[in-house]
Amino acid sequence: MTAPHDERHAKGKLVVLMVTAFMDMVGILMVNPLMPFYAKDMHETGVMARVLSSIGMGGEGAVVSLLVATFAIVQLVSAPQWGRVSDRFGRRPAMMIGLGGSALAYLVFAYAPTLDWLFLSRIVQGAGGGTVGVIQAYVADSTKPEDRAKALGWLSAATNAGVALGPVIGGGAMHFLGKSGPGLAAALMSCITMLFAFHYLTESHDAVAAKAAGKTVRKSSEAVRRVISHGAEPSSRLIWIYAITMGSFQAMTTTLALFLSWRFGVTATTIGFFFTYIGIISVITRALILGKMVDRFGEARLSRLGMVLLACGLGGMTLAWNVPTLAIAVALVPLGTAFTFPCVTGLLSRVVASHERGLYMGVQQTFGGIARVGGPLYFGWAYDHLGHRVPFLTAAVVVLLTIGLGLDMESYGKTEETAAAS
Numbered sequence: 001m002t003a004p005h006d007e008r009h010a011k012g013k014l015v016v017l018m019v020t021a022f023m024d025m026v027g028i029l030m031v032n033p034l035m036p037f038y039a040k041d042m043h044e045t046g047v048m049a050r051v052l053s054s055i056g057m058g059g060e061g062a063v064v065s066l067l068v069a070t071f072a073i074v075q076l077v078s079a080p081q082w083g084r085v086s087d088r089f090g091r092r093p094a095m096m097i098g099l100g101g102s103a104l105a106y107l108v109f110a111y112a113p114t115l116d117w118l119f120l121s122r123i124v125q126g127a128g129g130g131t132v133g134v135i136q137a138y139v140a141d142s143t144k145p146e147d148r149a150k151a152l153g154w155l156s157a158a159t160n161a162g163v164a165l166g167p168v169i170g171g172g173a174m175h176f177l178g179k180s181g182p183g184l185a186a187a188l189m190s191c192i193t194m195l196f197a198f199h200y201l202t203e204s205h206d207a208v209a210a211k212a213a214g215k216t217v218r219k220s221s222e223a224v225r226r227v228i229s230h231g232a233e234p235s236s237r238l239i240w241i242y243a244i245t246m247g248s249f250q251a252m253t254t255t256l257a258l259f260l261s262w263r264f265g266v267t268a269t270t271i272g273f274f275f276t277y278i279g280i281i282s283v284i285t286r287a288l289i290l291g292k293m294v295d296r297f298g299e300a301r302l303s304r305l306g307m308v309l310l311a312c313g314l315g316g317m318t319l320a321w322n323v324p325t326l327a328i329a330v331a332l333v334p335l336g337t338a339f340t341f342p343c344v345t346g347l348l349s350r351v352v353a354s355h356e357r358g359l360y361m362g363v364q365q366t367f368g369g370i371a372r373v374g375g376p377l378y379f380g381w382a383y384d385h386l387g388h389r390v391p392f393l394t395a396a397v398v399v400l401l402t403i404g405l406g407l408d409m410e411s412y413g414k415t416e417e418t419a420a421a422s
Contacts, residue, residue, distance in 0.1 A: 013142045014151055016200045018158040020095075020193055021135060025159040027102065027189035028129070029166025030173065030182045031109055036064045038109075038118060038179075046114030063115065067122050069373065074126030076369025079133050080220035083362025086134045087217040087355055091141065092203045094134045094358075096194060101128030103190035110183025133361035140349035140357055141204035149299045149346035150291035153338065157287040160279060205358070215355040223356070223363050234351040237405045239364045242344045244402045245307060245337075247371030248395035252314065252333055254376040255383045255391050262388050264323065274330065282334035290338055299343040300409035306339025307403050315396035318389040347409055 043049060043063040052058045057066065086094040105125035112118045136152060143151045173181035218226075227236045260266035260274065293302050313332030320326035345364065352360040379391035 013202065013204070014139065014154065016197070017135060017138055017142070018155055020197045020201065021155055022158040022162045023189060023193040023196065024099065024102070025162025026166040026169060027106065027186040027193065028125075029163050030170030030186040030189065031106060031125075033167045034170060034174070034182055035067055035118075035122075038112070039063045039067055039115070042112070042115045042118055044115075046116035048119055049115045067118065070119060071122045071126040071129070072369055072373050074123050075129045075132075076366045076373075078127045078129075079131075079365035079369065080223060080359060080362040082131045083133045083137065083358035083360070083365075084217055084220050086131075086137060086205065086358035088211075090203050091134055091138045091205050091358065092197075092201060095131055095138070095197060095201070098128045098131035098134070099190050099194045099197065101125070103187045103194070104128075106183045106187035106190060108183075110180040110187065133363075133365045134358055136345055136361045137349070137358040138204050140346070140361070141354075145346075145350050146294075148349055149294045149302070149342045152342035152345050153286035153290035156338075156342065157283045160283045160286070164279060205354075215353070217356055217359055220359065220362070223359050224366065227363060227367065234409065235348060235360060238344050238348045238351065238409070239360075239367050241303070241307075241402055241405050242341065242348075242364050243367035243371045245310060245340055245344075245399055246368045247375035248314065248399045249310065249333070249337055250372055250375035250379060250395075252317075252392070252395075254379045255388075256317075258383060259317070259388055259392070260326075263320075264326065277327070278330060278334050281331055282338055285335055285338040286342070290342060293339065294343065298410065299346050300406060302339050303343035303347070303409070304403050304406060306336045306341075306343065307399050308336070309333075310336025310340060311396040311399040312336075314392045314399070318392050344406075 040060050043058065043060050044053075049058060049063075052063065052066070057063070082094050082098065101124055105121045105128060108117055108121040108124065112121060135155070139151050139155055140148050169185065170182040173185040175181075177184065226233075227239050230236055231240065256274070257266070257271050260271065266274070297305065309332045313329050313336055316329030316332060317326060320329050345361070348360060348364060349357055379395070382390045382394060
């Protein structure tokens with residue numbers, strides 16, 4: 001039985017992680033919504049602008065898309081590397097370096113004179129953003145196996161709260177401090193977050209003990225290849241579930257505004273209400289409902305229920321005949337993702353060896369990142385060429401088919417860990 005002191009210590013560490021994730025996300029969202037406007041002003045400046053113009057990619061829209069893609073690609077490439085670093089040297093050093101990189105990226109953003117510097121800021125920020133898997137591994141290290149899914153849900157609820165607050169602070173910084181204000185405010189926030197984490201966050205992974213026990217961490221490229229070549233392993237299946245459902249979820253974020261405009265006449269001034277509605281449901285579900293559902297159903301069953309809800313929500317939006325029925329269908333999507341993603345990640349923390357937990361959390365983020373890049377490309381094309389309902393219907397079918405990958409996960413969730421086959 002876990003001692004009360006140990007439980008209080010674990011809860012205290014989780015609170016520190018939640019505050020850290022919240023503050024980090026506030027900093028990110030101070031800057032990210034403003035990126036298109038900065039790109040619009042700079043899209044004809046610098047060497048990068050001339051290069052992109054020469055290949056027909058110098059327009060405002062293309063530049064913004066490339067900035068978004070640059071961040072995503074660097075993040076998905078760096079995620080396994082950061083996870084491996086955290087396994088070899090500790091979670092705390094990896095997080096400190098990642099936060100420091102973010103602060104540097106925001107400073108570059110604040111004083112960027114040309115498009116070249118804007119791309120540099122995205123590269124540095126993407127590298128720092130690759131520590132998402134490290135934070136998830138931190139949570140897994142610090143909580144009991146049966147509590148990990150709900151703890152990861154609380155963590156994501158904290159980041160969603162940061163998403164809501166960041167743009168407001170960023171806009172205020174621009175109003176009072178001018179164009180460089182949001183970047184400077186975000187850099188300051190990252191520095192404050194670093195100091196907070198440095199002071200309150202203790203190390204959760206004994207890398208020295210793992211090394212002394214003869215445990216070695218495989219290379220990031222080897223772990224990625226294993227997910228592809230050994231798809232029947234529980235860790236591989238969980239990563240594929242995460243990636244496929246994440247990619248399918250992008251059907252909504254990619255084309256929802258276009259679909260609602262076509263089907264229900266939603267405009268730029270009213271679309272925000274839908275995303276606020278989704279965000280509120282997501283935060284409430286992850287913070288207040290997820291834990292009770294995990295206790296009742298278990299992570300494996302609840303992840304499958306989440307996938308069913310996600311599929312019903314995506315498909316149901318195409319069948320909605322008025323706003324109330326649309327609201328019901330849309331609500332199923334954040335419910336589904338809130339039940340699916342934390343549970344899948346919690347199960348992954350159990351089925352991989354503890355000395356490679358950070359690595360595999362990073363690999364999961366890499367596959368999820370690829371889905372976040374590739375999914376919107378398909379769904380946007382399908383919306384234009386196959387029909388406005390097709391992206392949502394395709395995503396719903398894919399999610400339902402993916403349920404089969406996790407049908408026997410209950411047996412793997414009963415133990416603390418099952419080491420990945422070597």
